[in-house]
Amino acid sequence: MIPTEYYIFLGSGLFTIGVIGVLTRRNVLIILMSIELILNAVNINLVALSQYFRSVDGQVFAIFVITDAAAEAAVGLGLIIAFFRNKETVNADEIDLLKW
Amino acid sequence: MWNAFFHRADYLAIKPEVLLTMFGLAVLLFDFLLEKRDKYLNAVLALIGLGFAAVQLGMFWPLLVGQLPYSGFGGTFTLDTFAVLAKLIIVLATAIVVLLSMKYLEIEGAHLGEYYALLLLSAVGMMFLVSGSDLIVLFIALELMALCEYVLTGFLRVNRKSNEAAVKFFLLGAFSSGLLLYGMSLLYGIGGSTKLSIIAQRLAERPSPDPLSWVAMITLLAGIFFKIAAVPFHQWTPDVYEGAPTSITAFISVAPKVASFAFFIRILIAALWPMRAEWQVLTIGVSIATMTLGNLAAITQTNIKRFFGYSTISHVGYLLLGLVAAADGNREGLTAIVIYLLVYAFMNLGAFSVVIVMRRKDLIGDEIDDLAGLMARAPGLAILMLIFLLSLAGIPPTAGFIGKYFIFLSLIETGHYYLAVLAVVYAVVALYYYFRIVVAMFMKKAPDTVPLATGPGVTVALGVAVAMTLLIGIYPQPFIMMAREAVRPFFS
Numbered sequence: 001m002i003p004t005e006y007y008i009f010l011g012s013g014l015f016t017i018g019v020i021g022v023l024t025r026r027n028v029l030i031i032l033m034s035i036e037l038i039l040n041a042v043n044i045n046l047v048a049l050s051q052y053f054r055s056v057d058g059q060v061f062a063i064f065v066i067t068d069a070a071a072e073a074a075v076g077l078g079l080i081i082a083f084f085r086n087k088e089t090v091n092a093d094e095i096d097l098l099k100w
Numbered sequence: 101m102w103n104a105f106f107h108r109a110d111y112l113a114i115k116p117e118v119l120l121t122m123f124g125l126a127v128l129l130f131d132f133l134l135e136k137r138d139k140y141l142n143a144v145l146a147l148i149g150l151g152f153a154a155v156q157l158g159m160f161w162p163l164l165v166g167q168l169p170y171s172g173f174g175g176t177f178t179l180d181t182f183a184v185l186a187k188l189i190i191v192l193a194t195a196i197v198v199l200l201s202m203k204y205l206e207i208e209g210a211h212l213g214e215y216y217a218l219l220l221l222s223a224v225g226m227m228f229l230v231s232g233s234d235l236i237v238l239f240i241a242l243e244l245m246a247l248c249e250y251v252l253t254g255f256l257r258v259n260r261k262s263n264e265a266a267v268k269f270f271l272l273g274a275f276s277s278g279l280l281l282y283g284m285s286l287l288y289g290i291g292g293s294t295k296l297s298i299i300a301q302r303l304a305e306r307p308s309p310d311p312l313s314w315v316a317m318i319t320l321l322a323g324i325f326f327k328i329a330a331v332p333f334h335q336w337t338p339d340v341y342e343g344a345p346t347s348i349t350a351f352i353s354v355a356p357k358v359a360s361f362a363f364f365i366r367i368l369i370a371a372l373w374p375m376r377a378e379w380q381v382l383t384i385g386v387s388i389a390t391m392t393l394g395n396l397a398a399i400t401q402t403n404i405k406r407f408f409g410y411s412t413i414s415h416v417g418y419l420l421l422g423l424v425a426a427a428d429g430n431r432e433g434l435t436a437i438v439i440y441l442l443v444y445a446f447m448n449l450g451a452f453s454v455v456i457v458m459r460r461k462d463l464i465g466d467e468i469d470d471l472a473g474l475m476a477r478a479p480g481l482a483i484l485m486l487i488f489l490l491s492l493a494g495i496p497p498t499a500g501f502i503g504k505y506f507i508f509l510s511l512i513e514t515g516h517y518y519l520a521v522l523a524v525v526y527a528v529v530a531l532y533y534y535f536r537i538v539v540a541m542f543m544k545k546a547p548d549t550v551p552l553a554t555g556p557g558v559t560v561a562l563g564v565a566v567a568m569t570l571l572i573g574i575y576p577q578p579f580i581m582m583a584r585e586a587v588r589p590f591f592s
Contacts, residue, residue, distance in 0.1 A: 015282055072243070098339040
């Protein structure tokens with residue numbers, strides 16, 4: 001059986017990749033994908049820990065996180081489309097009407 | 101242990117939230133029946149719902165004074181005096197925003213029912229956020245609040261600034277939720293449960309803060325610092341404030357701040373209390389940085405919404421100081437935060453009510469120069485704005501002074517003299533930049549004489565805001581008693 005720490009290390013690795021992605025990538029859609037990566041890191045943590053503690057809380061939490069990720073993607077893509085209609089770009093550097 | 105049915109009282113405890121949800125959905129349906137010119141009836145319906153919720157919350161208060169907190173839904177939902185007071189502030193702030201929105205949305209040509217439904221649902225999220233005592237409930241409530249805010253920020257779909265603000269708010273907000281969530285998953289790993297009380301027990305049993313609890317705390321706090329707009333996670337604030345519809349700027353500068361702070365306090369006191377020495381250090385650093393940046397950046401702003409963005413950041417810095425005192429076990433620190441939030445809600449909404457009146461058909465009215473000569477054009481409004489600005493700067497006899505006074509008092513009681521001195525110095529800086537607006541209003545010539553966009557809604561909102569700002573300033577005793585009662589559950 002794979003020890004629980006391995007899952008936590010996998011989760012922290014995914015989390016780090018996600019954070020670096022958000023901070024360095026300039027395409028809005030890729031930033032959104034990096035955020036999803038962070039959420040999936042959380043899910044791995046939750047499910048692995050849930051197994052470790054033999055309690056169902058973590059799995060329930062993971063299902064809520066997945067649901068929230070879907071809601072977030074729906075709202076986020078909607079906003080990005082509204083933005084794209086006006087500006088014809090998904091490059092974060094060109095979101096410059098307001099000073100960053 | 102598992103009970104298929106919750107207790108009847110559990111459902112009574114969430115009655116205000118249920119009422120607001122129902123009214124939020126009712127607004128969506130009701131909207132279809134209305135002609136374009138009758139859209140203000142949506143706002144009336146939303147106000148009725150908020151009124152019901154406020155009355156219900158008012159009925160909870162005497163039941164909880166001096167009593168133990170009510171813990172419902174298997175310990176995931178806590179109803180205590182702290183939660184009820186925070187919810188009352190949120191409901192009142194939302195009601196004032198609804199009043200402000202009616203005329204403004206008509207001018208913007210975006211008077212749609214969804215707007216009010218989203219406002220109410222966002223308020224529901226905030227109300228669950230201040231009551232949650234379980235990580236799952238807290239997370240879902242936070243997301244409900246945040247998702248509604250993103251949509252409301254981008255509500256003016258044809259306006260490019262509004263689009264941009266929404267995209268930025270969404271990206272940074274979703275990122276911060278991710279950080280927060282990662283912290284929560286590690287806390288679950290430490291506690292073996294999602295309940296805050298059990299996590300606190302397990303944290304206390306750990307020998308000394310180990311790397312795991314450090315990472316959990318830092319990612320969690322980073323996520324919360326994003327939501328309350330503390331430096332170094334503040335970058336979204338001025339942009340979102342500038343781009344969002346003015347009524348929504350007023351909303352996100354007040355209601356989510358109250359809810360996020362209540363959430364912050366509950367997480368720190370109920371779950372992370374065993375690590376108070378660690379988070380106190382972090383909070384000191386962040387509050388110094390927040391006050392410095394907020395106050396200094398506000399000096400050079402020319403756009404009034406951006407200006408209020410930085411002014412909000414500086415107020416967040418002061419609020420964090422209350423937590424520094426609270427970490428030493430000082431009750432007054434938390435009392436100060438509660439009073440400050442109450443006061444801040446009314447004075448900030450009041451100031452935004454004056455700004456919103458500047459919006460005309462062809463003029464956005466969000467530059468400081470647009471307020472020029474307000475004294476000659478509308479003396480009443482200019483005087484009201486002066487009162488709100490004095491209060492924001494913390495000059496007696498306005499409410500802002502009471503808020504700052506208690507923060508300083510708690511810092512001195514706990515021996516953080518250098519922080520108190522720094523806070524007073526920045527209060528002087530704040531006086532300078534708030535008076536730039538006063539100078540514009542009283543000393544400069546008005547650019548034109550086009551009538552202002554006043555209406556019954558804005559008048560009522562201004563009346564409530566100024567009444568509360570002066571009342572709390574002149575006769576603070578009952579409000580101080582309320583705040584003391586509100587923080588009692590954390591120290592028993």
